Amino acid sequence: MGCFSSKARRQFPGREDPVILASQTAFTVSEVEALFELFKSISSSVIDDGLINKEEFQLALFKNKKKENIFANRIFDLFDVKRKGVIDFGDFVRALNVFHPNAPLEDKIDFSFKLYDMDGTGFIERHEVKQMLIALLCESELRLADETVEVILDKTFLEADVNQDGKIDKAEWQDFVSRNPSLMKIMTLPYLRDITTTFPSFVFHSEVDEIAT
């Protein structure tokens, strides 16, 4: 196992100790190692440098590297916490941790707020929501008249922007999602419960002596 370990660290510069990553997240050591199998495959799909760049991330999401998508870009930026333009293994595990079924709801709400606060102003503003809505319409087959888009925005801000100052703050967002729990569905990935069975090859590449379950 020793030769695997040193080789893996050379090839994956941001690779952190799976035992430490497991201690910081809802994942077991085995699950962290299974996630590494997924990470290896995504991070080698375009440039085999042990890091995930935006093109590789979009390729993994859409199975088509030509697809540009503002939502995928936004998720990538939130995974790339060190703002390096690439996602290392530690970033990958800690960001996916928020999507674990056992992760605290507070963390999911925080992440979703940042997702929609595209400008990072600390508020979800109407122009941001409009931009995302228009992007969604371009991406889907859905065709809506401009007036309908405005009516949807009016209705959304009437419900979410309780103090009616034209923007949604964190407290208003927490209140809004508690009234609309379906909005948090995208923040939980049931797949994360089964990653050791999805990527069973992790047992051959394990760096730890005993696989915790």
Add this chain to the structure above:
Amino acid sequence: RPTMMNAFELISTSQGLNLGTLFEK
């Protein structure tokens, strides 16, 4: 009377927000 989806319900249907596809081989 059909209820209109709010903007976030619509946005959350984007394929770019469906990270589940990362796990599909």
